[in-house]
Amino acid sequence: MTVHPPVTGHCDELQAALTAFRASAPITQRWGENLAAVLTGGGRLLAAGNGGSAAQAQHLTAELVGRYRDDRPPFSALALHADTSSTTAIANDYGVDEVFARQVRAHGRPGDVLMLLSTSGASANLLSAADAARAAGARVWALTGPAPNPLMAGSDESLCVEAPTGATVQELHLVAVHMVCAAFDAAVENGSWHRRDGDGRWREEYGRWRDASGGRHVGDDGRRGRDGRWRDGDGRR
Numbered sequence: 001m002t003v004h005p006p007v008t009g010h011c012d013e014l015q016a017a018l019t020a021f022r023a024s025a026p027i028t029q030r031w032g033e034n035l036a037a038v039l040t041g042g043g044r045l046l047a048a049g050n051g052g053s054a055a056q057a058q059h060l061t062a063e064l065v066g067r068y069r070d071d072r073p074p075f076s077a078l079a080l081h082a083d084t085s086s087t088t089a090i091a092n093d094y095g096v097d098e099v100f101a102r103q104v105r106a107h108g109r110p111g112d113v114l115m116l117l118s119t120s121g122a123s124a125n126l127l128s129a130a131d132a133a134r135a136a137g138a139r140v141w142a143l144t145g146p147a148p149n150p151l152m153a154g155s156d157e158s159l160c161v162e163a164p165t166g167a168t169v170q171e172l173h174l175v176a177v178h179m180v181c182a183a184f185d186a187a188v189e190n191g192s193w194h195r196r197d198g199d200g201r202w203r204e205e206y207g208r209w210r211d212a213s214g215g216r217h218v219g220d221d222g223r224r225g226r227d228g229r230w231r232d233g234d235g236r237r
Contacts, residue, residue: 013165014168017161017162017164018175020162021162021176028159028176028179028183029179029183030183031183032180032181032182032185032186033183033184033187035180036183036184037187038113039064039076040075040188041111043076043113044109045060045061045064045078045114045115046103046104046107046112046115047060047078047079047115048081048100048115048116048126049116049117049126050081053117053170054081056143056173056174057079057081057115057116058081059174059177060115060177060180060181061077061078061079062079063181064076064181068178072188080103080129081099090103100125101125101128101129101131104133104136108132108133108138109136110137112133112137112139113138113139114138114141115143116155117142117143117144118143118149118151119144119170120166121144121147122150122151126142126151127150127154130142130151130154130155131154140156140157141155141158141159142154142157142159143158143159143173143177144159145160145161145169146160146161146162146163147162159176161173
């Protein structure tokens with residue numbers, strides 16, 4: 001095992017781990033594309049982690065509800081640890097191992113995705129959440145540290161980061177989050193999804209609306225005008 005110097009050695013560790021991590025690109029590509037299919041079809045992403053991994057999970061949901069790079073419609077994504085009233089009430093009444101599982105049972109539906117982040121891959125509350133998600137018919141994806149680990153075994157798919165420290169694992173988890181978001185946005189932008197509104201008009205490619213009969217862009221319905229800019233319901237930007 002290579003021993004790196006303090007401070008700058010952290011960069012050396014990250015660089016070495018990142019080089020190996022590039023081989024994981026097909027997994028993040030697949031996750032982003034699959035997530036686009038789920039969310040544009042009305043499904044939801046649930047995400048959870050502990051400590052620094054909680055921050056990474058919330059980063060992912062923020063990119064989906066807000067945006068990653070370019071403007072697009074918001075999509076349903078919940079960071080389960082972010083509801084402090086629910087997490088503390090559940091921990092108090094049912095125990096810490098149930099803080100995510102109970103929320104998964106409340107919010108998860110068949111076809112949804114649960115993303116779990118853990119440097120150790122052994123957090124009991126995440127393992128319980130994975131069990132609850134599978135029982136609800138949701139898919140479980142795990143971002144973990146080195147394999148093998150229990151969370152990898154308890155998930156439908158996993159991406160296990162080979163790195164010597166938890167800090168480097170977390171940094172590569174953020175890289176993975178951004179890679180998933182890039183693949184997600186590309187899938188949406190390519191028009192691989194379609195949803196109808198209540199009035200029969202359909203939208204595709206980042207929420208641009210077209211008239212169902214003539215394919216014309218509509219600029220006064222709270223989406224995009226002919227110049228591609230977003231507007232609110234009365235046409236103001």
